[in-house]
């Protein structure tokens with residue numbers, strides 16, 4: 001495919017894209033191609049007004065009364081909304097707050113503590129996102145458990161067969177990413193959950209790279225636990241609060257380790273001694289980050305309008321387009337070719353990846369570098385056009401071909 005053919009293909013795909021109009025609703029900067037919406041999503045233009053309105057009317061207008069009137073219930077009400085729009089979770093099982101790392105710790109620690117005697121292994125991938133690995137190393141050290149690492153293909157992910165081989169009567173907990181941060185591998189979550197359950201173990205899914213790009217059916221999978229962040233596809237903004245899902249059957253059984261006042265029954269009684277709140281509220285700890293949920297709320301409005309199936313269809317088309325160009329350019333793909341096993345981003349492998357990405361950034365093309373040799377292209381379906389992808393590849397092709405390259 002020549003540059004011109006790629007551009008005209010992109011124009012045709014944009015013209016036929018039912019979600020094309022969504023892009024204009026985001027704040028679009030001067031960059032040529034933003035290919036990192038899976039690290040930090042673009043803001044919706046309405047976010048600025050929503051934040052101003054919140055500051056003026058809710059915070060400034062209601063002051064401390066806002067807590068009783070709306071904010072105390074916000075972590076669960078927003079969790080329910082997220083659960084219904086994007087997680088396939090019935091109400092009463094999802095909260096919004098903390099960071100993914102903190103929630104991952106809370107849920108994993110609770111599950112490991114609740115595991116029956118003899119279940120002393122935590123199963124995880126040796127290529128999972130660093131925070132997952134570090135937190136589980138810490139939990140294993142704190143609780144005297146052992147880590148069972150699943151050796152994972154850097155261009156793929158953990159298959160059902162690998163998961164089945166790793167679990168057994170000693171498994172306390174399985175922790176895996178639904179879409180892996182490096183390759184974009186999309187796990188068969190229902191099947192993996194099934195094999196873990198057959199071995200008597202619960203599964204904690206990290207949904208950071210899947211929420212808002214692929215359909216998630218936590219209740220349908222029979223999932224036990226899940227966490228994820230909202231600053232990628234959902235437009236929550238830098239450092240936006242995360243979410244946690246705990247299946248109803250585990251409420252009152254699991255006991256999370258950060259027992260702050262917001263997770264206590266009747267927190268405003270300020271009573272002696274900690275007693276967990278009923279239901280999902282027991283997984284809260286401290287004052288919820290109300291202000292920081294405003295961008296997420298407008299992000300969810302857009303998802304409610306367009307629906308995740310349309311988003312996934314666009315995502316599949318975007319990654320297919322990107323992989324097609326990469327193949328034509330002879331670039332090495334380090335992501336699954338099978339569309340059913342591929343999430344919303346693709347990674348290319350190149351020995352000069354770090355220098356290439358630095359030069360791409362200077363040229364207004366913004367992918368992510370993933371050590372040691374990955375150029376990761378995050379294709380946020382609601383805010384990325386096919387033309388943008390084509391423009392990004394045009395610069396990458398120039399650099400790789402050694403034309404106009406100034407590698408540092």
Ligand SMILES: Cc1ncc(COP(=O)(O)O)c(C=O)c1O
Pocket residue numbers: 099100101102129131132177181206208209229242
């Ligand atoms: C898969 C995955 N898990 C966990 C995290 C960590 O989230 P946080 O730094 O918000 O705690 C990230 C962040 O990018 C991630 O991609």
